[in-house]
Amino acid sequence: MPKASMLSIGAYAPPKILTNADLEKLVDTSDEWILKRTGIKERRIAENEVTSELGAKAAEQAILRAGIQKEQIDAIICASISPDFFCMPSTATAIAHRIGLKSGITAFDISAACTGFIYLLELAKSLVESGAKKYVLIVGAEKLSSIIDYTDRSTCVLFGDGAGAAVIGANEENEIIDVHTASDGKYGDLLITPGCGSVYPSSDPLTFEKRLNYLHMSGNEVFKIAVQTLTRDVVEIMQKNKISSEQIDLFIPHQANLRIIDAVKQRLNFTSEQCVLTVDKYGNTSSASIPMAINEAYESGKLKNGSLMLLDAFGGGFTWGSALLKFGGK
Ligand code: UT7
Numbered sequence: 001m002p003k004a005s006m007l008s009i010g011a012y013a014p015p016k017i018l019t020n021a022d023l024e025k026l027v028d029t030s031d032e033w034i035l036k037r038t039g040i041k042e043r044r045i046a047e048n049e050v051t052s053e054l055g056a057k058a059a060e061q062a063i064l065r066a067g068i069q070k071e072q073i074d075a076i077i078c079a080s081i082s083p084d085f086f087c088m089p090s091t092a093t094a095i096a097h098r099i100g101l102k103s104g105i106t107a108f109d110i111s112a113a114c115t116g117f118i119y120l121l122e123l124a125k126s127l128v129e130s131g132a133k134k135y136v137l138i139v140g141a142e143k144l145s146s147i148i149d150y151t152d153r154s155t156c157v158l159f160g161d162g163a164g165a166a167v168i169g170a171n172e173e174n175e176i177i178d179v180h181t182a183s184d185g186k187y188g189d190l191l192i193t194p195g196c197g198s199v200y201p202s203s204d205p206l207t208f209e210k211r212l213n214y215l216h217m218s219g220n221e222v223f224k225i226a227v228q229t230l231t232r233d234v235v236e237i238m239q240k241n242k243i244s245s246e247q248i249d250l251f252i253p254h255q256a257n258l259r260i261i262d263a264v265k266q267r268l269n270f271t272s273e274q275c276v277l278t279v280d281k282y283g284n285t286s287s288a289s290i291p292m293a294i295n296e297a298y299e300s301g302k303l304k305n306g307s308l309m310l311l312d313a314f315g316g317g318f319t320w321g322s323a324l325l326k327f328g329g330k
Helices: 020-024 031-038 051-066 091-099 113-129 185-190 205-209 219-240 258-267 286-299
Strands: 004-012 016-019 042-045 075-079 106-110 136-142 162-170 176-183 250-253 308-315 319-326
Touching: 004 051, 004 113, 004 176, 004 286, 004 319, 016 020, 020 031, 031 258, 051 091, 051 136, 051 162, 051 286, 075 091, 075 113, 091 106, 091 136, 106 113, 113 136, 113 162, 113 176, 113 286, 113 308, 113 319, 136 286, 162 286, 176 219, 185 219, 219 258, 219 308, 219 319, 250 258, 250 286, 286 308
Parallel strands: 075 106, 075 136, 250 308
Antiparallel strands: 004 162, 016 042, 136 162, 176 319, 308 319
């Protein structure tokens, strides 16, 4: 059975920066509040680019770095909560078309909110290790500014736009060791974009009057469950694989809030050198946050061939998950 590996990473952040000072002009907030409660200084906003364009730029970089030809990719899977279109066509097919992947390949989207990239890893690993596919391109792409209510101070300060991508293929030396994904639908209402589905259809004017087409979050409740769940999940994957925190080269958590990251980091004894942070400059980019952070580690030289990474994420659904892998890229 072939072993699956992350052969490369790529990312793209749109150039426009929205600072905390800019947000002070939009809602009743302050740089001090945002920094203290979240660690976020700024986030990126895609002004003239749609989700599939962000994803395409990250994907192009990942393919180039994998050293393979586009014709060799035989599946693309995209995770997004801010896709190009509400139900179809998928953002994966749009990215495949934009970057010129061959006609006939498998292409589809998944919905797992901020845990999207961990779900993608599990899917891609299964496809490669079963022998069904040789090279799988996975993309987390978000134009969250298209579903954020810039009159709601409790959410608009948190989120940003961006994309990250990876090529998954066979590599015996540096495998994706383990991936764990999970969910519990009873918390669905705590983090939700309620409108424009079958419950609050876009045909009902109340959907827009009540601003249900935007993302809504009960932040404080999400926060507490996120810290507990992430800590438990990371402990479980390390115990299962008999790995201790000192053996991990890079701990790369979902970048939602610096306080959540710090709480998990302290409970698990990770050092600041092990922990990758991008939340200060990108905010929460949902499914793109982990691959953007992996890319940051790669470009800064911290992530090398064979580096042992521990990823963890938590998001709407609720969904959560973790992954333990050795980087197979050069
Ligand atoms: O990616 C998926 C997972 N998402 C997360 O993990 C996010 C989890 N939640 C969080 O990160 C935090 O809960 C928030 C950053 C969203 C909020 O921080 P908090 O410390 O939980 O604040 P809070 O919601 O308890 O609100 C405290 C106060 C409230 O005022 P009162 O009721 O105490 O007078 C809010 O109205 O802060 C107020 N507040 C703000 N003040 C200034 C809420 N948002 C803002 C704001 N600026 N932007």
